[in-house]
Amino acid sequence: MQVVTTAGHGGHGKSALVRALTGKEPEEPGAWTELPSGRRVAFVDVPGGERSVPAMLAGAASAPAVLLAVAADEGWMPGTREHLEALGALGVRFGVAAVTKADAADPKLALRQVRERLAGTALRGVEAVAVSTVTGAGMDGLAAALDRLAGRLPVPDPAAPVRLWIDRAFTAGRQTVVTGTLAAGTITVGDELLLMPAGARVRVRTIGRAGEPCESVGGVSRIVLTLRDAGRVDAGMALVTEGAWTHTTSVDVRTRFGEASGRLARRMTLHLGSAAVPVRLRPLGPDTARLTLNRRLALHLGDTGILRDPERRSIAGVSVLDVRPPTLVRRGAGAARARELASWPDRPDGTIVLRRHGVLRRSELSVMGCAAPPDAVALNGEWLADPAHWDSLFRRLAEETSRHAAESPRAPGLPLETVRLRLGLPARQLVAALVRPPLRVEAGRVYGPARPAGGRARPGTGRGGHRPAAALGGRRGAPPGRAGRRAVLPAGRRPARGV
CATH class of the missing domain: 2.40.30.10 (Translation factors)
Incomplete structure (x- = not known):
């Protein structure tokens, strides 16, 4: 099944179109029709008055296509323009235009006007059909146009996470009935979903689609769900798969x-x-x-x-x-x-997101709606790192260990937690994953390259193995002794006796 929302100026016959196509009242959640090919399409009918835009946006948000109504006796109106702007902002690219009330005025002018106004929009080139719900003229052509439209609409992923935006809800006792358009994913009786924004867990008791009960339903579908003990539920809330958003x-x-x-x-x-x-x-x-x-x-x-x-x-x-x-x-x-x-x-995509964060859990990418980049560095099965960021962290770690070993030769290893904090890593296990030769981890510390035998830096050695000038005369922090004084005398002179 596919779902189509209506749009257009108030009084231009949107509800009459739905009624003529489905034989049902537009406000019914099961307002649907079977098209000539056997495809089914459900309709979300929206109001067209001056204050209708919020309701129109709520109805159009999850529907992939629109049925735009323009009356032959009035033509393009402010409400038509406002609805079209909203559809353009939402990125709706599929639809059919119906010039209604063809029995009240010649539809040729309105058809030309519709094609001209849509030419510079995402809906350019959609089929336009003149119809009359009073005489039935053109209704077969509209059904055929909708059939062709339904055949072109993208097929959603049945394994996608569920997000059902609720546009109608009422509660009777412990039972709550909600209506919405399932854009993708699958809902099955017994599923547990989160009711947002509170995040409360609710269980699906029954599912209705096209006026019939079913055990499981996939998008795109106009559906009715019964929930038990859901508390207060209002339009504008959403039912979502836990851990997927x-x-x-x-x-x-x-x-x-x-x-x-x-x-x-x-x-x-x-x-x-x-x-x-x-x-x-x-x-x-x-x-x-x-x-x-x-x-x-x-x-x-x-x-x-x-x-x-x-x-x-x-x-x-x-x-x-x-x-x-x-x-x-x-x-x-x-x-x-x-x-x-x-x-x-x-x-x-995941490449851009991982580049910004540097290191993320796989699940963190997933709840943002991103797949793991193919070139990501996999760490301990749970974490992913951006390759350039990971190489940069290794270079920084090598510098940190070298600096620390030079400054603290008696305790040259850096504790794992110290490394984690200095590098800004979210978990200590990532430090161990970062270490590779010539670095090593021993007893909870990270060490730089092992020094050759006899090559251990002496106390007072600074970065790069050079002694600080103040320490040339002897031990660090001690006043210069005999050796120190002799070291700074001019060549060929001896120190005075007793010095």
């Missing part, structure tokens, strides 16, 4: 399809999935910003959403670049971070 309140993002980050309001609303979260924005570069969220979201790198200023009715699309961003407390840290992010793609 980063739960965060701070992200770095790239802004697109809108104003430069420096011109955006400092307080906006982030629409991601069905969630609408107030955020505080700190501009970094022309198209990058730091967002501080007022509640946790379960995110992956590359997630897309929309920043919206309800007062100005302005929007900007965002792509999540980092779900574990560094703190920005030092002078110039923001500018340095902007320069770093400028070279990153909208969806950073």
